[in-house]
Amino acid sequence: MMKSTSGMARLLTMVLCLVVATAVVGGQGDAIPLPEHPRPDFERADWVNLNGPWNFGFDPDNKGLDEQWFAGGKRFAMTITVPFPWGSKLSGVEDKADIGWYARTIQVPRSWRGKRVFVVVGACDWRTTAWLDGEKLGEHQGGYTPFAFDLTDHVKFGRRQRLVLRVDDTPHPFKLEGKQGYGRAAGIWQTVYLEARPKIAIETVHFTPDVDNSRVRVDVSLSEKASGAMTFCLTFKPRDRADAAVPQPVKAGQQAFAFDIPLDKPRLWSLEDPYLYEVTAALDGPDGGDTVSTYFGMRKISTGVLPGTDFPYVMLNDKPVYLQMSLDQAYHPDGYYTFPSDAFMRDEILRSRRIGLNGQRIHIKVEVPRKLYWADRLGMLIMADVPNFWGPPDAQARAESEYALRQMIKRDYNHPAIFSWVNFNETWGLRTGDEGYKPETQQWVEGIYKLTKQLDPTRLVEDNSPCNYDHVATDLNTWHQYLPGYAWRK
Secondary structure, eight states, X not given: OHHHHHHHHHHHHHHHHHHHHHHTGGGOSSOOSSOSOSOTTSBOSSEEEOOEEEEXXXXXXXXXXXXXXXXXXXXXXXXXXXXXXXXXXXXXOOOOOSEXXXXXXXXXXXXXXXXXXXXXXXXXXXXXXXXXXXXXXXXXXXXXXXXXEEXXXXXXXXXXEEEEEEEEOOOOTTSOOOSOTTSOOBEEOSOEEEEEEOSSOEEEEEEEEEGGGTEXXXXXXXXXXXXXXXXXXXXEOTTTOSSOEEEEEEOTTOOEEEEEEEOSSOOBBOSSXXXXXXXXXXXXXXXXXXXEEEEEOBOOEXXXXXXXXXXXXXXXXXXXXXXXXXXXXXXXXXXXXXOSOHHHXXXXXXXXXXXXXXXXXXXXXXXXXXXXXXXXXXXXXXXXXXXXXXXXXXXXXXXXXXXXXXXXXXHHTTOXXXXXXXXXXXXXXXXXXXXXXXXXXXXXXXXXXXXXXXXXXXSEEEEOOGGGTTTSOXXXXXXXXXXXXXXXXX
């Protein structure tokens, strides 16, 4: 009995330590929502989570810029919980205006001295402007993908400073709204954090599995051209590759490069065995080093005919998959676009599996990376949508849509769960009044399909907008027998 009690005490101590460690992430004394790193597929060690309470104020008359609210004299009386969009229950703020101001104190660690410092915003709808101690950092337009502001020139390491964000979510016909009828996802709706990077940092590491030839292609881009000779190295887990470290020289002046890595008897990612290759990407050179933890899955997406029939199928690793999918609205009643916890996102994928589903279409929303991570980890196929605008399809609307597409593919390229990009939803935003589908709109839709295949030739591209059926041949031209209105393209 004494041993059992002692064991229980040790277990309780471990749980309490875990709770305390979670509560002080980023040096904060109070528990913060969504404390996990928001991108398990691209994670640096030097980061500080800025979720939690921020000072907040609405600007219904749009006078904050003229009155220089960013300069420090304005007191924002309300408190909002980041990263939940204003108007949602979890944010603690009712939706009373289209423009909101956020402010909070930050303190950049002294240990980051000598590195570049960024504030990264996972997603914020829609136009975001930032200041540090009254000094403007920059602006960003777009509501669904991450962006960062460089703080380096204004940082006072180890000292308290005031970070201010102004978010303008004023309605415009060309904005990507998706299906926000459940509740407007206004303002910050994904994790905000500080991150330290070297002068020359890893911008992207994209893995393209080549199952047929037992290798993976690696495409790397850097934040700027190498100032001198550098070395890029991928390190695998010992169980995944006999020679765990794979170095690649980087020449002075290079900013992008690619190479292939052979894999002996690769373990394929599948619904039954969603295996992930966890790797470390490191860049070393005269301007310091950068290290990113990432992962990929070895799997092949294609189309084919079910043996013995003329039924077209999606193929995973050359095997036909009978898709049993849900249309996932990806909304939470208390957080709108934002889920209350990482556990909730994990359980959503698990619940889908328990009821017999093997896929989800994330409906007209660019999904939170951690939910995509759980789909990767637990084995769930994902169709990833670009949110729609409500029209007309003018130059501004097209620019917003293309930007979201490019940034979504850039961010989410490595998720093996994603097997299809969805460019458009039905006819939403593609009609021009009584003129219907104008020829230039049809040409643009075809161009977006070609752009998607250029950015990522490895996945299917789906478009169920009828205005483009005469322009791009379909691979699964009888798919409408199973999902009416859908046209799959290889």
